[in-house]
Amino acid sequence: RERERERERERESLSSSSQEDLTLYLFNNRNDGNVKEPHQLYLVTLIEYLNDESLLLCFSKMLSPSSPAQKSLAEEDSSGSDAGSEVGLEPETDRFGFIVTNGSTAGFVGPPPELVRQREAKWINIISQWDRMLLKKTSKVKVQCQKGIPASLRAKCWPLLCGASDKMKQNESLYQARKPNMLTVSLDEQPALQSWVDVIERDLDRQFPFHEMFLSKDGHGVQAAWFVAGAESAYTQYQPEEGYCQAQGPVAAVLLMNMPAEEAFWCLVQISEQYLPGYYSPLLEGVLFDAAMLTWVLKRTCPAAHKHLQRHGVEPLMFATDWLMCLFTRHLPFNTLLRVWDLFFCYGVRVLLQVAVVLVRRVLGRAEQRKQCQGQMETLEKLRGVREEVQEEDDAFIAEVCSVQLSARDLEKQTEKELEKWRKDRPSSTFDPRGRCQGYRMAWARARHNEEERERKAREKGNLSIPLARSASTLSLSPSLLHKRWKKGGKANTGDWEGGKKVVRHLSMGAKEDWKSWNDINFKEVQGVQEEEDVVESKLTGQSEQKEAKEIDEIQNIPTVQVEETVTVKEEIEQVETRVSEREEKEIDEIQNIPTVQLEETVTVKEEIEQVETRVSEREEKEIDEIQNIPTVQLEETVTVKEEIEQVETRVSEREEKEIDEIQNIPTVQVEETVTVKEEIEQVETKSL
Amino acid sequence: MAGGSVSECKEYLFKVLVIGELGVGKTSIIKRYVHQLFSQHYRATIGVDFALKVINWDSKTLVRLQLWDIAGQERFGNMTRVYYKEAVGAFVVFDVTRGSTFEAVSKWKHDLDSKVKLANGSPIPSVLLANKCDQKKETSNNTALMDNFCKETGFLGWFETSAKDNINVDEAARFLVESILANDKGLPYEESNGDRIKLDQETVAAESKSGCC
Numbered sequence: 053r054e055r056e057r058e059r060e061r062e063r064e065s066l067s068s069s070s071q072e073d074l075t076l077y078l079f080n081n082r083n084d085g086n087v088k089e090p091h092q093l094y095l096v097t098l099i100e101y102l103n104d105e106s107l108l109l110c111f112s113k114m115l116s117p118s119s120p121a122q123k124s125l126a127e128e129d130s131s132g133s134d135a136g137s138e139v140g141l142e143p144e145t146d147r148f149g150f151i152v153t154n155g156s157t158a159g160f161v162g163p164p165p166e167l168v169r170q171r172e173a174k175w176i177n178i179i180s181q182w183d184r185m186l187l188k189k190t191s192k193v194k195v196q197c198q199k200g201i202p203a204s205l206r207a208k209c210w211p212l213l214c215g216a217s218d219k220m221k222q223n224e225s226l227y228q229a230r231k232p233n234m235l236t237v238s239l240d241e242q243p244a245l246q247s248w249v250d251v252i253e254r255d256l257d258r259q260f261p262f263h264e265m266f267l268s269k270d271g272h273g274v275q276a277a278w279f280v281a282g283a284e285s286a287y288t289q290y291q292p293e294e295g296y297c298q299a300q301g302p303v304a305a306v307l308l309m310n311m312p313a314e315e316a317f318w319c320l321v322q323i324s325e326q327y328l329p330g331y332y333s334p335l336l337e338g339v340l341f342d343a344a345m346l347t348w349v350l351k352r353t354c355p356a357a358h359k360h361l362q363r364h365g366v367e368p369l370m371f372a373t374d375w376l377m378c379l380f381t382r383h384l385p386f387n388t389l390l391r392v393w394d395l396f397f398c399y400g401v402r403v404l405l406q407v408a409v410v411l412v413r414r415v416l417g418r419a420e421q422r423k424q425c426q427g428q429m430e431t432l433e434k435l436r437g438v439r440e441e442v443q444e445e446d447d448a449f450i451a452e453v454c455s456v457q458l459s460a461r462d463l464e465k466q467t468e469k470e471l472e473k474w475r476k477d478r479p480s481s482t483f484d485p486r487g488r489c490q491g492y493r494m495a496w497a498r499a500r501h502n503e504e505e506r507e508r509k510a511r512e513k514g515n516l517s518i519p520l521a522r523s524a525s526t527l528s529l530s531p532s533l534l535h536k537r538w539k540k541g542g543k544a545n546t547g548d549w550e551g552g553k554k555v556v557r558h559l560s561m562g563a564k565e566d567w568k569s570w571n572d573i574n575f576k577e578v579q580g581v582q583e584e585e586d587v588v589e590s591k592l593t594g595q596s597e598q599k600e601a602k603e604i605d606e607i608q609n610i611p612t613v614q615v616e617e618t619v620t621v622k623e624e625i626e627q628v629e630t631r632v633s634e635r636e637e638k639e640i641d642e643i644q645n646i647p648t649v650q651l652e653e654t655v656t657v658k659e660e661i662e663q664v665e666t667r668v669s670e671r672e673e674k675e676i677d678e679i680q681n682i683p684t685v686q687l688e689e690t691v692t693v694k695e696e697i698e699q700v701e702t703r704v705s706e707r708e709e710k711e712i713d714e715i716q717n718i719p720t721v722q723v724e725e726t727v728t729v730k731e732e733i734e735q736v737e738t739k740s741l
Numbered sequence: 742m743a744g745g746s747v748s749e750c751k752e753y754l755f756k757v758l759v760i761g762e763l764g765v766g767k768t769s770i771i772k773r774y775v776h777q778l779f780s781q782h783y784r785a786t787i788g789v790d791f792a793l794k795v796i797n798w799d800s801k802t803l804v805r806l807q808l809w810d811i812a813g814q815e816r817f818g819n820m821t822r823v824y825y826k827e828a829v830g831a832f833v834v835f836d837v838t839r840g841s842t843f844e845a846v847s848k849w850k851h852d853l854d855s856k857v858k859l860a861n862g863s864p865i866p867s868v869l870l871a872n873k874c875d876q877k878k879e880t881s882n883n884t885a886l887m888d889n890f891c892k893e894t895g896f897l898g899w900f901e902t903s904a905k906d907n908i909n910v911d912e913a914a915r916f917l918v919e920s921i922l923a924n925d926k927g928l929p930y931e932e933s934n935g936d937r938i939k940l941d942q943e944t945v946a947a948e949s950k951s952g953c954c
Contacts, residue, residue, distance in 0.1 A: 297814065297816060299785075336819050340820065369820055374787035429754075429805075436791060
C-alpha cells in the first residue's frame with residue numbers, strides 16, 4: 053500500500069513535469085523575449101507535435117488577417133506574381149505554410165499519427181541520451197533519420213545532428229552580443245557590411261516567394277532571414293573571406309521554416325564550414341570539386357546516363373550547381389526535401405551525391421528517355437525540369453537515395469584521387485575537402501574535441517572555475533522513464549497546452565536563470581533513477597555473457613538489413629521474422645511474461661499498458677534476470693504491422709553493431725489470444741510481488 | 742531574296758550568354774523575351790539557367806537561340822569558363838539605377854573575351870543592355886558617352902531596356918542575332934545546302950532603333 057501511494061505520487065510528479073519537459077524540448081533557447089522572433093514557428097511546432105491537422109489549419113487562418121504579409125499581397129494583387137493573383141485576403145496554406153496553389157503540397161498527408169508518435173518517442177529517447185547514443189555503436193540514429201524526423205522535432209534534431217547545438221552553446225556570447233545590433237541598429241551604420249547587405253536584401257524575398265513567411269518585406273520570415281543574414285555578417289567579421297553567398301539564401305530559408313533564427317544561423321554555419329566547406333566560399337571550390345566527384349559517381353552508378361551526358365557535352369556544373377549549393381531546395385517537393393535533409397544532417401555530403409544520381413536517373417535512366425533528348429539543350433532542359441519527375445513519394449524516394457551505392461570509404465578514396473588531380477590543375481589552391489564532416493558522428497566528435505580544447509586552455513590559464521558546458525544529454529532522463537512521461541503528457545492535451553503556455557511566458561520574460569535551475573533540479577532528481585538503471589544494465593550484462601556463446605551464432609546468422617543496398621525488403625523481413633521466431637521457441641522457457649494487448653478502446657487500454665509497463669520496469673530494477681521481453685503493443689493492424697517490422701529491423705541491425713552484452717530486447721509480437729488486459733495486469737502483479 | 746525552292750529552310754542554333762552583376766535583371770529579360778512574362782519574384786540564379794527561343798527569322802531561316810542565364814554573383818566567375826564554352830554571342834546587362842553595376846560591365850566583358858572566342862579568334866559579338874530604364878531617375882542624355890564606351894570596350898551596341906515594360910528587349914535580341922548570323926557566314930549549324938543568307942541591312946537599321954550606335 054505504502055508503495056502504491058508512493059508510486060502514485062511519483063507518477064503525478066512525472067506527469068506534471070513532463071509537460072514542461074516537453075515544452076522545453078520544443079522551446080529550448082527561446083528565452084530572449086524578443087517578439088520579432090518567429091514565434092509562429094514554435095506554435096507550428098507545438099501544434100504539429102499535438103498532431104492535430106485541424107488545429108494547424110485554424111492556426112494558419114488565425115494568423116492571416118493580422119499578418120501584414122497578406123495585406124500587401126492584396127494590394128499587390130495585380131502586379132503579376134505568378135500565383136498571388138489567385139489568392140484572396142486569407143491565402144490558404146498547406147501544412148508547410150506554403151500558399152496553396154495548383155500543384156502544391158496541400159494534399160500531402162504525412163504518416164499516420166500513431167506512427168508519428170512512435171517516432172517522436174524514439175527521437176525524444178535519442179535526444180535525451182545523445183552523448184550516450186554516440187558513444188555506443190548503434191545505428192538507431194541512422195535508421196530513424198532514414199525513416200524521417202518528425203516535423204515537430206526537426207527544430208531540435210537538425211541542430212543536434214550537425215553540431216549546431218554545441219556550437220550555439222559555445223558561442224552564446226557572440227550571437228547574443230551581435231543580436232541587438234542586427235535588429236535595432238540599422239546596417240547602414242556599419243558601412244563595412246553595406247555592400248553585401250545589398251546583396252542579401254536583393255535576395256531575401258526571392259527565395260520562396262510563395263511561402264507565407266516570405267510574402268512581404270515586412271513579413272517576419274524576411275525579418276528572420278534578415279536576422280540570420282545579419283547574424284552571419286557578425287560571424288563573417290571573424291571569417292571575412294567567406295562573406296555571403298547567394299546560394300545560402302534558400303538554405304537559410306528552409307532552416308528558418310523549421311526552427312528559430314539562432315538555431316538556423318548555427319545550422320547554416322555548420323553546413324557552410326563543416327559539412328560543405330568551400331561550397332559558399334569566394335572561389336566555390338567545394339562545388340567545383342564535388343561536380344568532379346559527381347561525374348565519377350555517375351560513371352559508376354549509371355554509366356549509360358553518364359555516357360549520354362558526355363556525348364552531348366553536358367557537365368555536372370551545368371545542371372548540378374544549384375542542386376548541390378541549394379541542397380535541392382528548388383528541385384524537390386517540400387516534404388521530400390525535408391526527408392533528404394534529415395539524411396544529409398545524418399551522413400553529410402554523400403547524400404547530396406546520392407540524390408543527384410537519383411535525379412539524373414529519373415531523367416535519363418531509361419533508353420527511351422535518352423533518345424528523347426538528343427542534344428545538349430534538350431538534355432539540360434530535362435534535367436532542369438527534374439522536379440516533375442519527383443512526385444509525393446517520400447519513402448520511395450528516400451529508399452532510392454539510400455540504394456545508390458556510395459559508401460563513406462568509397463567517397464574517401466575518390467576524394468584522395470580527385471584531390472591529386474585538383475592539385476595538379478590548381479597548384480596554388482589550398483582547398484582540401486578531406487576534413488569535411490561526414491555526418492553527425494564526426495560533427496559530434498569535433499564538438500567534443502573543441503570542448504576539450506577549450507577546457508584545456510582554460511585550465512592552462514588556471515581558471516578552473518569555468519563551467520562545463522552541459523549538453524542536453526546530461527540532463528537526460530532514463531529512456532523508459534521518459535517514454536512513459538511522454539506518453540502520459542501526450543494524453544492530457546489541454547493540460548499540456550496550458551502548461552506549455554505557462555512555460556513559454558516564463559521563458560519569454562527572459563528568466564533564463566530560472567530555467568537553468570529548473571533543469572539542474574530535474575537533473576538531480578532524475579540522476580538517481582538513471583544510475584539505478586545502469587546498475588541493472590551491468591548485471592544483466594553479466595548474465596548475458598553466459599548466453600553469449602549460445603547466441604552468438606544465431607546473431608551472426610541474422611541477415612543484415614543493409615539499407616544501402618537495393619534488397620527486396622520483403623524477403624528480408626520474412627527472414628528476420630523467421631529467425632526471431634526461432635529464437636523465441638528456444639527461449640520460450642525463459643520467457644515468463646509476454647503481455648499481449650489488443651487495442652480496442654485506445655484511451656483506457658493505453659492507461660493500462662502504462663501500468664503494466666511500470667510494473668515490468670519495476671521488476672527490471674529488482675533484477676529479475678529472465679525478462680527479456682518488453683511488451684509490445686499491437687495497435688490497429690494497418691499501422692502496426694509495418695512499424696513492427698521496422699522495429700524488428702531496427703533491433704536486428706542494432707544488435708549487429710552493438711556488443712552482444714547489450715542485448716536485452718527482442719520485441720516479440722504475439723497475438724494468440726484475446727486476453728483481457730485486466731487478467732494480464734494481474735499476472736504481472738502476482739509475478740512481480 | 743536568293744532564289745531556290747521554298748522548301749529549303751535553314752536552321753541555326755546559337756548559344757547566347759546573358760551576363761552581368763547580380764540583380765540587374767538578366768533572368769527577367771530572358772523571361773520577357775522568351776515567355777512574354779514579367780514578375781518581381783524571380784529567384785536568384787545559382788550557377789546557370791537556360792531558355793530556348795525559336796525565331797522564324799524569315800521564310801527560309803529558323804534560328805534557335807539558346808539563352809544561358811549566368812549567375813551574377815562574383816564568386817560564380819570561377820565557373821564561367823564551363824558556361825561560356827561555344828557561345829557565339831552575349832548580352833552584358835547592367836542596372837541603370839545602380840552605378841556599380843555599370844562599373845562592373847568592363848569586368849564582365851573582359852571575363853567574356855578572355856574565356857571564349859569565335860573560331861577565327863575574334864571576340865564574340867556582344868551587346869550592352871542598360872536595363873530597368875523604366876526606373877531611370879535623371880533624363881540626362883548620355884548617348885554619346887555610351888556610344889563611346891561601347892566602342893572602347895568592344896560592344897556592338899547598346900540598348901536601354903526594360904523587362905518590366907517590355908522596352909527594346911526584342912530589338913536588342915534581333916540586333917545581336919543579326920550580327921551573329923553575319924559572323925556565322927560559312928558556319929551554319931545544320932548542314933548547309935550552299936544557300937547563304939543575305940542579310941537585309943535595311944531591316945537591321947530600321948529595327949534596331951533607340952540608342953544603338
